[in-house]
Amino acid sequence: MLLLREVIGSNLRAHREHQKRSLRDVSASARVSLGYLSEIERGRKEASSELLASICDALELELADLLNDASTDLRHRAFIDERSGVAETAGDKEVRLVFGQDEREVLSV
Amino acid sequence: MLLLREVIGSNLRAHREHQKRSLRDVSASARVSLGYLSEIERGRKEASSELLASICDALELELADLLNDASTDLRHRAFIDERSGVAETAGDKEVRLVFGQDEREVLSV
Numbered sequence: 001m002l003l004l005r006e007v008i009g010s011n012l013r014a015h016r017e018h019q020k021r022s023l024r025d026v027s028a029s030a031r032v033s034l035g036y037l038s039e040i041e042r043g044r045k046e047a048s049s050e051l052l053a054s055i056c057d058a059l060e061l062e063l064a065d066l067l068n069d070a071s072t073d074l075r076h077r078a079f080i081d082e083r084s085g086v087a088e089t090a091g092d093k094e095v096r097l098v099f100g101q102d103e104r105e106v107l108s109v
Numbered sequence: 110m111l112l113l114r115e116v117i118g119s120n121l122r123a124h125r126e127h128q129k130r131s132l133r134d135v136s137a138s139a140r141v142s143l144g145y146l147s148e149i150e151r152g153r154k155e156a157s158s159e160l161l162a163s164i165c166d167a168l169e170l171e172l173a174d175l176l177n178d179a180s181t182d183l184r185h186r187a188f189i190d191e192r193s194g195v196a197e198t199a200g201d202k203e204v205r206l207v208f209g210q211d212e213r214e215v216l217s218v
Contacts, residue, residue, distance in 0.1 A: 001162065002172075003158035003159065003162060004158040004161055004162070004172060004176075005158040006158070046155065046157055046158060048155055049112035049113040049114040049115070049155060050112065052113055053110065053112060053113070062183070062184075062187075063111075063113060063183055064180045064181075064183035064184045064187065065180070067113075067176045067177070067179050067180035067183065068176070068177065068180040070176050071173045071174070071176035071177040071180065072173075074171070074172055074173035074176065075171075075173045078171075078173065
């Protein structure tokens with residue numbers, strides 16, 4: 001099961017990397033230590049709500065958008081987990097491939 | 110500005126009340142003290158990711174849905190704040206009424 005800090009952390013990292021910004025740059029803007037920001041991105045430390053707001057500010061990112069992306073990631077992960085659970089139960093490579101195909105179809109909607 | 114713990118807390122409370130469950134009931138299921146759960150619902154304490162997962166379990170609520178609702182609330186709040194900001198700048202009751210009407214139109218889409 002994915003925890004909130006893990007899904008938020010990986011989304012923060014994705015936004016920072018998409019902007020081609022360094023941990024040092026964002027940590028300075030958000031007034032958080034580089035090490036702590038790195039731990040947050042890796043989902044190892046919880047960010048307080050104030051700190052999260054500050055990191056979002058530094059990334060010029062709306063908290064609403066971050067939460068929306070996190071929600072989408074969690075649904076996607078639950079979908080994959082559910083599918084792979086069924087495939088594992090079936091214990092059949094061909095079944096797994098079929099599920100892989102279904103997944104692409106659904107995800108490309 | 111709304112903080113994450115405030116918007117999550119009020120959504121947790123709304124879900125609990127919608128299910129007509131008491132703080133005592135949910136706190137026992139989620140294995141958190143009644144007082145702490147109450148503080149979380151009021152946005153006064155941060156819930157760790159593990160505790161949040163536990164409260165969601167107790168409410169039979171997907172974390173993805175909670176985050177999606179929180180995202181929607183934040184957008185709604187930002188929209189209202191923006192509108193009232195413009196109306197206040199205009200300092201005119203009639204302008205405020207027009208904005209109120211726009212708001213209902215947009216919200217009813």
